[in-house]
Amino acid sequence: MEIDPFIFRLSIFILSIFVGYYVVWSVTPSLHTPLMSVTNAISSVIIVGAIIAAISGNEGVVFTSSSIYGFLAIVLAAVNIFGGFLVTQRMLAMYKKKKKDK
Amino acid sequence: MSANLSAILYLVSGVLFILALRGLSSPETSRQGNLFGIIGMLIAVTVTFLSVGNFSSGFIYVLIFLAIGGSIGAFIAYRIPMTAMPELVAGFHSLVGLAAVFVAISAFINPEAFNLGTPGNIKLASLIEMAIGAAVGAITFSGSIIAFLKLQGIMSGAPITFKGQHALNALILFSIIVLTFYLCSTQSANLFWILIAVSFLIGFLIIIPIGGADMPVVISMLNSYSGWAAAGIGFTLENTALIITGALVGSSGAILSYIMCKGMNRSFFNVILGGFGATEQSGSSQSKEQRPVKSGNADDAAFLMKNASSVIIVPGYGMAVAQAQHALREMVDTLKKNDIKVSYAIHPVAGRMPGHMNVLLAEANVPYDEVFELEEINNDFANADVAFVIGANDVTNPVAKTDPQSPIYGMPVLDVEKCKSVLFVKRSLSPGYAGIDNDLFYKENTLMLFADAKKMTEDITKNL
Numbered sequence: 123m124e125i126d127p128f129i130f131r132l133s134i135f136i137l138s139i140f141v142g143y144y145v146v147w148s149v150t151p152s153l154h155t156p157l158m159s160v161t162n163a164i165s166s167v168i169i170v171g172a173i174i175a176a177i178s179g180n181e182g183v184v185f186t187s188s189s190i191y192g193f194l195a196i197v198l199a200a201v202n203i204f205g206g207f208l209v210t211q212r213m214l215a216m217y218k219k220k221k222k223d224k
Numbered sequence: 225m226s227a228n229l230s231a232i233l234y235l236v237s238g239v240l241f242i243l244a245l246r247g248l249s250s251p252e253t254s255r256q257g258n259l260f261g262i263i264g265m266l267i268a269v270t271v272t273f274l275s276v277g278n279f280s281s282g283f284i285y286v287l288i289f290l291a292i293g294g295s296i297g298a299f300i301a302y303r304i305p306m307t308a309m310p311e312l313v314a315g316f317h318s319l320v321g322l323a324a325v326f327v328a329i330s331a332f333i334n335p336e337a338f339n340l341g342t343p344g345n346i347k348l349a350s351l352i353e354m355a356i357g358a359a360v361g362a363i364t365f366s367g368s369i370i371a372f373l374k375l376q377g378i379m380s381g382a383p384i385t386f387k388g389q390h391a392l393n394a395l396i397l398f399s400i401i402v403l404t405f406y407l408c409s410t411q412s413a414n415l416f417w418i419l420i421a422v423s424f425l426i427g428f429l430i431i432i433p434i435g436g437a438d439m440p441v442v443i444s445m446l447n448s449y450s451g452w453a454a455a456g457i458g459f460t461l462e463n464t465a466l467i468i469t470g471a472l473v474g475s476s477g478a479i480l481s482y483i484m485c486k487g488m489n490r491s492f493f494n495v496i497l498g499g500f501g502a503t504e505q506s507g508s509s510q511s512k513e514q515r516p517v518k519s520g521n522a523d524d525a526a527f528l529m530k531n532a533s534s535v536i537i538v539p540g541y542g543m544a545v546a547q548a549q550h551a552l553r554e555m556v557d558t559l560k561k562n563d564i565k566v567s568y569a570i571h572p573v574a575g576r577m578p579g580h581m582n583v584l585l586a587e588a589n590v591p592y593d594e595v596f597e598l599e600e601i602n603n604d605f606a607n608a609d610v611a612f613v614i615g616a617n618d619v620t621n622p623v624a625k626t627d628p629q630s631p632i633y634g635m636p637v638l639d640v641e642k643c644k645s646v647l648f649v650k651r652s653l654s655p656g657y658a659g660i661d662n663d664l665f666y667k668e669n670t671l672m673l674f675a676d677a678k679k680m681t682e683d684i685t686k687n688l
Contacts, residue, residue: 127462128349128459131458131459131462131464131467134464134467134468135455135458135459135467135468135470135471136471138238138242138467138468138470138471138472139471139474139475141242141471141472142242142245142471142472142473142474142475142476143475143479145242145245145246145472146245146472146475146476146479146480147479148246148249149245149248149249150248150249150250150251151483151570151572151578151579151582151597152251152570152579152582152586152592152595152597153248153251153254153579153582154480154483154577154578154579154582155309155313155577155578155579155580155582155583156248156254156258156579156583157245157248157476157480157578157579158313158443158444158447158477158480158577158578158579159309159312159313159316160244160245160248160257160258160261161245161447161451161472161473161476161477162313162316162317162320162447162450162473163261163265164241164244164261164264164265164469164472164473165320165450165451165454165469165470165473166265166319166320166323167237167241167264167265167268167454167465167466167469168320168323168324168327168454168457168466169268169269169272169323170234170268170269170271170272170461170463170465170466171327171331171338171457171460171461171463171466172323172326172327172330173269173272173273173276173286174272174276174337174338174461175326175327175330175331175334175337175338176282176285176286176289177276177280177282177283177286178276178334178336178337184281184282184285186334187333187334188329188330188333188334188337189282189330189334191326191327191329191330191333192326192327192330193285193286193289194326195322195323195326195327195330196286196289196290196293197289197290197292197293197296198293198319198320198322198323198326199293199319199320199323200289200290200291200292200293200294200296200297201293201294201296201297201300201316201319202293202297202316202319202320202323203265203293203294203297204293204294204295204296204297204298204301205296205297205298205300205301205312205316206297206301206316207258207261207262207265207301208297208298208301208302209300209301209304209309209312210258210261211255211258212301212302213306213309213583213586214251214254214255214258215255216306216583216586216587216589217251217254217586217592218586218589218591218592219251219252219591219592219593
């Protein structure tokens with residue numbers, strides 16, 4: 123009997139939860155705020171769904187009842203991607219080590 | 225592009241996201257981690273374009289909308305002050321939630337685009353995944369909006385409770401399950417819309433009873449939800465990158481919620497069921513009696529610190545409100561010039577989100593190796609001369625160790641009272657968020673400095 127591809131995706135999902143569990147516990151507490159902003163940015167990879175939804179409308183018609191939701195989702199996800207990564211970068215740039223000469 | 229190749233590339237971007245989080249294990253590797261995250265995102269978006277392979281006029285519009293969103297995001301990221309980070313993160317969570325809802329709606333209206341069947345005849349598994357993605361996304365959206373309004377001060381931070389609240393919430397959650405069930409058997413669009421509307425409502429109702437100081441838990445929890453929503457959509461789209469990311473973000477938020485709850489010695493359900501501040505306040509106000517307090521001015525504080533050999537700074541939410549982090553660092557610089565050893569002690573729930581204080585200190589150019597977590601520094605208070613508490617209160621209250629009746633009993637606190645002397649910068653004697661009096665105020669060796677945190681620190685610096 124063949125295995126449903128859903129099971130493979132479920133396996134990836136479960137294993138990723140474990141990977142996430144161990145990776146996040148190793149994050150130093152002083153970086154918890156950047157952790158939240160970067161997870162926020164990467165969860166906007168949902169934009170791949172938005173792009174598919176936006177492009178695959180009818181031939182010749184750009185805005186259909188379904189693609190319009192795709193376009194809206196693109197805007198929201200893009201705000202998050204750019205905003206999330208840039209603000210994380212801005213924060214991380216501030217974490218500096220003590221200068222040796224002091 | 226072949227489906228296999230794009231699946232492999234999605235996997236690559238998933239792995240890059242894991243490395244992005246891994247980088248945050250230390251500040252040195254963190255910037256590289258962020259770069260991995262950006263590359264992962266670039267790969268995912270590019271692969272999607274190539275696999276759809278439709279570069280018609282719709283594609284141009286995609287780029288335009290991408291640019292619009294991107295410039296708004298970049299603008300916000302550069303303009304936002306660091307003290308507003310909790311609001312920003314809450315706002316961003318709401319966007320992920322809403323995006324998940326929109327993608328789910330689009331997939332429901334036009335399932336052919338995603339190979340999920342035809343309208344009215346969507347594959348059962350896809351429909352369940354879609355419903356989960358949409359419901360969790362909607363909850364994330366409305367919950368984050370409320371959290372945002374509370375943090376921004378537009379809405380009162382006080383918990384809003386009413387009779388039968390828990391019963392109503394339970395009923396709505398139950399109705400979501402029933403709706404999903406009927407949606408699967410009837411494929412009715414109306415049921416799908418009702419499901420989304422009800423989920424918006426429950427997100428709103430879950431967050432309103434939670435008080436302002438519990439926001440660290442709420443933000444972490446919503447972070448987790450936004451991940452599960454993304455994962456739900458990932459299953460619908462059969463996209464590995466989304467599934468991996470959703471799982472990562474989901475578990476990350478869950479761990480942060482756990483850490484925050486532990487920092488307050490409260491169970492997750494206790495926080496979620498809410499109403500903490502409101503119920504406890506009544507009990508403590510009766511026992512309040514007039515006790516003598518020693519208060520001083522900047523001159524006294526400067527004198528104490530000048531004669532100290534080591535000082536520990538305990539920042540709290542009040543420092544963020546007064547934007548006192550830069551003034552604080554200037555004061556510390558002056559102290560260091562006088563060969564006084566200074567370190568910072570951060571309680572896990574200080575501020576309004578995980579790591580809030582660390583970011584503010586980093587912004588003020590405080591080197592991160594002078595900043596310590598509760599467990600690392602708590603034994604040092606006994607050997608320190610002065611503890612400078614700025615804008616923190618409950619996290620220093622010794623009652624958590626001594627009085628089993630106290631609502632905060634058992635919460636890990638900073639052993640500030642073990643210092644030779646304690647300086648408390650506070651605007652008034654009013655109790656903290658938990659509504660309980662802080663015994664520290666009345667201790668022999670405590671000097672209260674009643675003033676705005678920023679102004680007081682500046683004055684002390686002048687007097688040093």
